[in-house]
Amino acid sequence: MNKSTYVTRSVKDFVDWLAQRLCGAPIHFAAPKAKPYQYLHDALAAYQWPPRFKAPLPVSVSGRPYIHPSLPSLPGGSNFAVNTASLSSLENALSTSYTAGSSRSNQLAGAVAATFHWGGVYTKRGNGAWLLNNHHQLHGILNGFVRDHARGDDISTVPNLRFNSGMTKVYALLLSDFIIYDSRVAAALAWLAHSWWTTWLKRSTLSFPAELMFGCLAANGSMAPFRNPDPTVFPTLRNCPYKHYTWNVRANWILGDAHKLAGGSSGFANLREVEAALFQMGDRVC
Structure with a gap:
């Protein structure tokens, strides 16, 4: 499916709604044992990565034929x-x-x-x-x-x-128009779509649009159960590269159009900032 076909279906109304969130409308995000976010920009302000100190890779490593770039170390909880x-x-x-x-x-x-x-x-x-x-x-x-x-x-x-x-x-x-679609970002997008459909439009998940059934990704370790807001709606992808690709591209289209629609009123300078907000928000969505 190409972008034009995709965004002219049920996705268009969600894009319009999401653009309003980028401009400062509330999302009222809340999940058990998760930090609540009244606005999407609150999640960006709270962004932290990595959880622990991360030293850079050495430029050369014995037994490895490639050369790593010279990078600074990252303190735990970097903004x-x-x-x-x-x-x-x-x-x-x-x-x-x-x-x-x-x-x-x-x-x-x-x-x-x-x-x-x-x-x-x-x-x-x-x-x-x-x-x-x-x-x-x-x-x-x-x-x-x-x-x-x-x-x-x-x-x-x-x-x-x-x-x-x-x-x-x-x-x-x-690629300049490609976002990181990991378990956190996928979970956040699924939560937003679910909230838009069930809370804002007050519609049943039985009629949830297939075009917004974001593929969620299984997280590692103890967080595995908390990265899908509704498994009856959103499939969990495990070792599904082609489906992962499809939902990554669709997320690119949705966020790109929402950011463009928000224009100068957006509280986000670029898609990387939107992605970071979703990453922080998607740590735990249920």
Whole structure:
């Protein structure tokens, strides 16, 4: 489905409502044992990442053929401004090495590793192992994704698509119109859509529009049960790269249109700020 088709369905009314929230209308967010947010901007002001001190990866690591960018350490509970500086460095490292092509493969792999590390998903058996096995063809993998995304469709045609909570961070830093769609952001969008439908419109979930049934993602550890506001409405995606991609793209379209519609009245300078607010809000939604 392309953007024009998607946003002209039930999504359009939700986009209008969401644009009003970006301009300061209340969201009245509340969940058991979660910090309440009267306004979406309150969540941005409360943004914190990472939960604990995170040292940067060394520029070179024994046994690893790639080179990590030089980055500052991140104190635990860093605010949005501190994280923005780190993300800008990561984005520059990714863009520079990607644009240089396969000749900078070690730097590109290092930038991807650093992005995983920043997001807390540089796991030995998961993203770390995948990167080590695929670093020599990483530019081709990313280039295939970028070209496929440029088609403007919400269904990827990339064979063996790699898409998870780690890769959404890489793609988001590589593409200007791509947000990070992890378990927190997905949970927050699902909560907002559910609230709009059931609280503001006072409609039954039995008639909930399929176009807004955001795919939620299973969180790790003890937070796994708290990242889906209503499992009877929103499916939980587990190892579903193509469905993850679809909902990431749809979230891009929704937030992009809402931010554009809000215009100069928006309390958010860009989509990264909106994403950060959703991230903070989506820690626990039920």
